[in-house]
Amino acid sequence: MDLLGLANYAVFMGILIGIYALLALGLNIQWGFTGLFNAGIAGFFAVGAYASAILTSLPASGRLGGYELPLVVGWLAAMAAAAAIAWPIGKVCLRFRSDYLAIATIGIAEIIRLVIRTEGWLTGGVRGVTGVPRPFGDLDYMPSQVAYLAIVATLVLVAYLLVERQVRSPWGRMMRAIRDNELAAAAMGKQVEARRLQAFVFGSALMGLAGALFVHFNRSITPEAIDPMIATFLIWIMLILGGSGNNRGAILGAAVIWIIWSVSELLTDRLPTEIAVQAKYARVFIIGLTLQLVLRFRPEGILPERQPGSPPHR
Amino acid sequence: MSFMDFLNFHLVPGIVLGSVYAVGAIGITLVFGILRFAHFAHGDMATLGAFIALALVTAGLTPWTALPIAMAAVAVVAIGVDKLFYDYLKVRPKIMTVMASLGVALMLRAVVQVVFGVDPRTYATGIVRPDDYFGLLLRDRELYTLAAVVLIVVGLTLFLRHSRWGKAMRAMSDNPDLARLSGVDNRKVTMLTWAIVGALCAASGFMLGINNELHSMMGWQVLLPMFAAAILGGVGRVEGAVLGGLIVGIAEELSIFILPAQYKAATAFVLLLLILLVRPRGLLNGKVL
Numbered sequence: 001m002d003l004l005g006l007a008n009y010a011v012f013m014g015i016l017i018g019i020y021a022l023l024a025l026g027l028n029i030q031w032g033f034t035g036l037f038n039a040g041i042a043g044f045f046a047v048g049a050y051a052s053a054i055l056t057s058l059p060a061s062g063r064l065g066g067y068e069l070p071l072v073v074g075w076l077a078a079m080a081a082a083a084a085i086a087w088p089i090g091k092v093c094l095r096f097r098s099d100y101l102a103i104a105t106i107g108i109a110e111i112i113r114l115v116i117r118t119e120g121w122l123t124g125g126v127r128g129v130t131g132v133p134r135p136f137g138d139l140d141y142m143p144s145q146v147a148y149l150a151i152v153a154t155l156v157l158v159a160y161l162l163v164e165r166q167v168r169s170p171w172g173r174m175m176r177a178i179r180d181n182e183l184a185a186a187a188m189g190k191q192v193e194a195r196r197l198q199a200f201v202f203g204s205a206l207m208g209l210a211g212a213l214f215v216h217f218n219r220s221i222t223p224e225a226i227d228p229m230i231a232t233f234l235i236w237i238m239l240i241l242g243g244s245g246n247n248r249g250a251i252l253g254a255a256v257i258w259i260i261w262s263v264s265e266l267l268t269d270r271l272p273t274e275i276a277v278q279a280k281y282a283r284v285f286i287i288g289l290t291l292q293l294v295l296r297f298r299p300e301g302i303l304p305e306r307q308p309g310s311p312p313h314r
Numbered sequence: 315m316s317f318m319d320f321l322n323f324h325l326v327p328g329i330v331l332g333s334v335y336a337v338g339a340i341g342i343t344l345v346f347g348i349l350r351f352a353h354f355a356h357g358d359m360a361t362l363g364a365f366i367a368l369a370l371v372t373a374g375l376t377p378w379t380a381l382p383i384a385m386a387a388v389a390v391v392a393i394g395v396d397k398l399f400y401d402y403l404k405v406r407p408k409i410m411t412v413m414a415s416l417g418v419a420l421m422l423r424a425v426v427q428v429v430f431g432v433d434p435r436t437y438a439t440g441i442v443r444p445d446d447y448f449g450l451l452l453r454d455r456e457l458y459t460l461a462a463v464v465l466i467v468v469g470l471t472l473f474l475r476h477s478r479w480g481k482a483m484r485a486m487s488d489n490p491d492l493a494r495l496s497g498v499d500n501r502k503v504t505m506l507t508w509a510i511v512g513a514l515c516a517a518s519g520f521m522l523g524i525n526n527e528l529h530s531m532m533g534w535q536v537l538l539p540m541f542a543a544a545i546l547g548g549v550g551r552v553e554g555a556v557l558g559g560l561i562v563g564i565a566e567e568l569s570i571f572i573l574p575a576q577y578k579a580a581t582a583f584v585l586l587l588l589i590l591l592v593r594p595r596g597l598l599n600g601k602v603l
Contacts, residue, residue: 097409118577236416295414
């Protein structure tokens with residue numbers, strides 16, 4: 001591989017890391033600060049991707065869409081759609097322990113997958129949505145990639161700063177209080193359910209935005225584009241390994257895990273075909289094992305959560 | 315459609331599917347009730363059991379003699395998984411164990427995929443024609459399945475109600491601290507629970523496989539119906555899990571009258587949300603975690 005090829009690959013990886021970082025930030029709001037277990041991340045991601053794709057793509061016969069609306073509208077709609085799905089689920093499940101939310105989010109991710117595959121008039125069915133525009137897509141390959149990386153990086157930075165600001169505010173203190181001692185927080189007059197719902201909806205909206213960024217990068221989406229379980233699980237490992245409750249940790253975790261995951265894919269692709277299929281599943285085994293090892297030996301992650309106002313070492 | 319057609323093509327498959335869900339839901343309800351967390355590796359443990367039985371069948375055993383051996387094998391696997399991955403997390407919030415179980419689900423599935431591949435398999439080839447019982451069409455495997463489920467449920471109920479260890483399990487489900495003070499060894503009860511849960515997983519996976527086909531995602535796909543069944547019946551209640559399983563199974567088979575067939579899998583989810591909304595303790599008044 002020559003130098004230019006390497007640079008191309010680095011930019012490509014950077015864009016995907018940015019998208020995963022947004023997902024990890026969204027999960028951090030839900031799990032890291034509020035203790036909510038979302039096992040259907042891929043579902044919210046897909047909703048965002050399709051919402052933006054349908055609104056901004058070129059017209060196509062046989063399915064809804066082709067409104068060619070501006071990108072910003074698509075992105076806002078992606079966030080709104082993901083939030084609109086999160087709201088009723090949260091409303092029903094957040095009264096109980098997080099186990100119930102986990103079960104329900106697995107269910108909603110399944111159902112979103114079913115809807116995407118079945119409702120061809122909406123999503124193009126198995127053919128998916130194509131002709132999704134990419135900002136600066138008219139430029140040459142390299143400048144266009146770099147421009148997209150800049151957009152993704154800006155959005156990650158904005159999301160990071162906003163979440164960081166939120167977490168340091170009284171709101172963030174209240175969320176941690178609810179997470180760490182629900183009864184005490186309720187006794188202090190905090191509305192536990194309503195606050196949890198806020199965090200769940202807000203986090204899901206960020207996941208929807210990540211989906212939109214993915215679809216405009218990819219220029220198309222099909223139901224097979226993401227394996228729901230593996231995508232969801234990768235994001236969990238990113239957050240836990242990076243350090244749940246720490247936004248920088250979430251972004252760092254996204255980078256580390258995504259680099260390991262794609263480099264291992266490069267390696268397994270070079271194996272002879274008869275072992276390559278098995279190696280693909282062995283990789284899944286290894287990420288499962290990685291989670292167990294992190295939970296066992298470094299549960300606080302690489303960058304542990306810091307309590308604002310206290311020295312960084314605890 | 316005649317009444318007999320309704321019975322043969324909708325109700326009987328619903329009852330068979332429902333009793334398979336029931337066996338899985340009993341396991342889920344035992345973990346939920348006694349160990350107090352949602353066990354997400356349950357479905358994939360069932361897949362593992364189904365494929366262990368397949369390996370035994372390939373080695374020359376008949377399917378129904380392979381079942382007890384597969385149950386014993388998965389019981390050992392379940393105890394091992396608990397010792398390796400869940401046990402050390404018990405001092406931490408329970409939700410961490412839920413997360414670990416999600417990882418275990420992925421690992422178990424990967425093991426099945428590496429060892430057995432991803433193509434659908436069956437225990438026996440060829441089409442089995444159902445026998446006619448006064449107009450009621452039943453296959454032998456369906457009768458065996460129902461008999462096995464009845465045997466499992468009755469056996470387990472008697473064990474929980476009358477044996478010393480069964481009482482210890484129920485005590486721990488009611489109040490672990492009080493149980494420990496009364497001399498119940500929580501460690502042993504946990505091990506026993508996992509042995510039973512593992513065996514039930516294998517049984518449900520096997521019965522799912524023999525009535526349909528085996529593939530590496532089969533367990534994951536029935537996880538949601540099984541959870542819906544356990545919560546519908548009331549968490550911690552064995553008879554509730556059976557009732558819930560039957561309701562979910564029959565509802566899935568009957569859902570095609572009101573929903574497009576592709577959305578059959580959504581039935582369990584709708585039932586789950588409904589029961590959480592209206593009666594979170596479940597039909598038979600179980601626990602709410």
